[in-house]
Amino acid sequence: MKIGILSGGGDAPGINAVVRAVVRKAILEYDYEVIGIRDGWRGLLEGSFIPLDLNKTAGILPRGGSILGTSRTNPFGREDGPKDVLKNMKEQGIGAVVVIGGDDTLGVAQRLFEKGLNCVGVPKTIDNDLVGTDYTFGFHTAVSIACKALDQLHTTAEAHHRVMILEVMGRRSGWIAFEAGLAGGADAILIPEKPFTIEEICEIIRRRQKRGRYFSLVVVAEGAKPEGGQEIVYSKGVDEFGNLRLGGVGYYLGREIEKKMSIETRVVVLGHLQRGGSPVASDRVLATRYGIGAINLVHEGKFGRMVALRGNDIVSIPLKRVVGKQKKLDLKLYEVAKVFFA
Secondary structure (H helix, E strand, O other): OEEEEEEOOOOOOOHHHHHHHHHHHHHHOOOOEEEEEOOOHHHHHHOOEEEEOOOOOOOOOOOOOOOOOOOOOOHHHOOOHHHHHHHHHHHHOEEEEEEEEOHHHHHHHHHHHOOOOOEEEEEEOOOOOOOOOOOOEOHHHHHHHHHHHHHHHHHHHHHHOOEEEEEEOOOOOOHHHHHHHHHOOOOEEEEOOEOEOHHHHHHHHHHHHHOOOOOEEEEEEOOOOEOOOOOOEEEEEEOOOOOEEEOOHHHHHHHHHHHHOOOOEEEEEOHHHHOOOOOOHHHHHHHHHHHHHHHHHHHHOOOOEEEEEEOOEEEEEEHHHOOOOOOOOOHHHHHHHHOOOO
């Protein structure tokens, strides 16, 4: 059998570890041929492929990004897009596709599965917001990068008696903000699941000042919004899945805090630094286990499913139970972080 593999949506540290695991298991154990599909679903629309073997995937375990490339292409947004995907699959003799992606990419996989595409999904998003799995690969690397940034901001904030605001990714869930903020000793953590007010943040800063702590660290997820307000967007354009380009909530906070308090405020937006670089060890291991699990599903003919982590086990669940849903941060966990707010 010839197996295709693609990565769609935003890149995440660990994609190459998945590709490596799929290729090695498919070739060495099942004697399958593996073909890489370039730039996500765009590659299947345009017929852009690259043969993969043991040599081409050697040494890619620690590499960030994706050797296959990625894109936010939506076949269902193109005229005859689904037909072109299935036609190119047939012409290439591809019997099944391993799809590495988040909600949008896996949503396409589920819709194409209903049209006859043999596919299995691998959960990929640094936001950790896919339901059905304890963790997505790439998340722990993003948290590690954000935590390191907080460690470095702490010293300059203390030296200059400033409020330092760190804006991290998290469109609909606050997992990165929560874990990085808790691990990095943030004095306030703002998440999409819980709208905030400027006054409550200023009150945290005032309480710290009364204790002689004349600096504060605030972590905010890009999707956090003020009470009664809307998400703050960088631009009004949307991608092929209708997603707004978020960004700017950190600067909004900085301006509002300075208006209400006589304290200097600085903002750092981590942005794509969270996606880049080499994956941490735990993401390399998880991505590898996902790749092995995915090719096993293909071999067993269990299509329309996604591999997932439950406890210490790799399991699988139907894609239809995953797509269109978001895994929110449990506010009970958030209460743990609030103990350390000032």
